[in-house]
Amino acid sequence: MPDAKPAFQRILLKLSGEALMGDDAYGINPEVIDRIVGEIKEVSRMGVQIGVVIGGGNIFRGIAPSAVGMDRATADYMGMLVTMMNALSLGDALRRAGVEARVQSALRVDAVAEPYIRGRALRHLEEGKVVIFAAGTGNPFFTTDTGAALRGAEIGAELVL
Ligand code: UDP
Numbered sequence: 001m002p003d004a005k006p007a008f009q010r011i012l013l014k015l016s017g018e019a020l021m022g023d024d025a026y027g028i029n030p031e032v033i034d035r036i037v038g039e040i041k042e043v044s045r046m047g048v049q050i051g052v053v054i055g056g057g058n059i060f061r062g063i064a065p066s067a068v069g070m071d072r073a074t075a076d077y078m079g080m081l082v083t084m085m086n087a088l089s090l091g092d093a094l095r096r097a098g099v100e101a102r103v104q105s106a107l108r109v110d111a112v113a114e115p116y117i118r119g120r121a122l123r124h125l126e127e128g129k130v131v132i133f134a135a136g137t138g139n140p141f142f143t144t145d146t147g148a149a150l151r152g153a154e155i156g157a158e159l160v161l
Helices: 030-045 057-067 072-096 118-126 144-154
Strands: 010-015 049-054 101-105 130-134
Touching: 010 030, 010 144, 030 049, 030 072, 049 072, 049 118, 049 144, 057 072, 072 101, 072 130, 101 118, 118 130
Parallel strands: 010 049, 049 130, 101 130
Antiparallel strands: none
């Protein structure tokens, strides 16, 4: 088979939290994570650089009742922290599958993830590491869809999925 060159060099994949739940009521379904990791691995092995923005609806939905009546910005910060858990989970699953991955967070959580630094993210991507962008934009009143558009533009992704 002739060496097929991938159509895209760098892509940004947005994974909503709900996509991680599978048929569960909330949380992260291991089979779903494994399937997503398999697909990311396959595309990464083709030489495509992959950034991932991950949502938090799967866990945030579970804690939403406790956020009722809460100050909006505080609830949004909780939502961003939830995306952090998903990012760590995906990063761990990727590494277990033999795919190098780094988590970068828009909120400072130095003990568990790198801060988002664009130049560093670009270097990771060039080295073939999957970069998972956690905490969306880092700002309340936004969603991870905005985070995906923002990071996609910042890293020069040719495609946002
Ligand atoms: N969030 C935020 N700013 C951001 C990204 C996310 O405040 O830049 C909060 C917001 O409360 C949001 C939650 O984090 O509802 C989870 O993100 P999102 O709803 O985008 O997750 P998804 O629907 O993709 O699972």
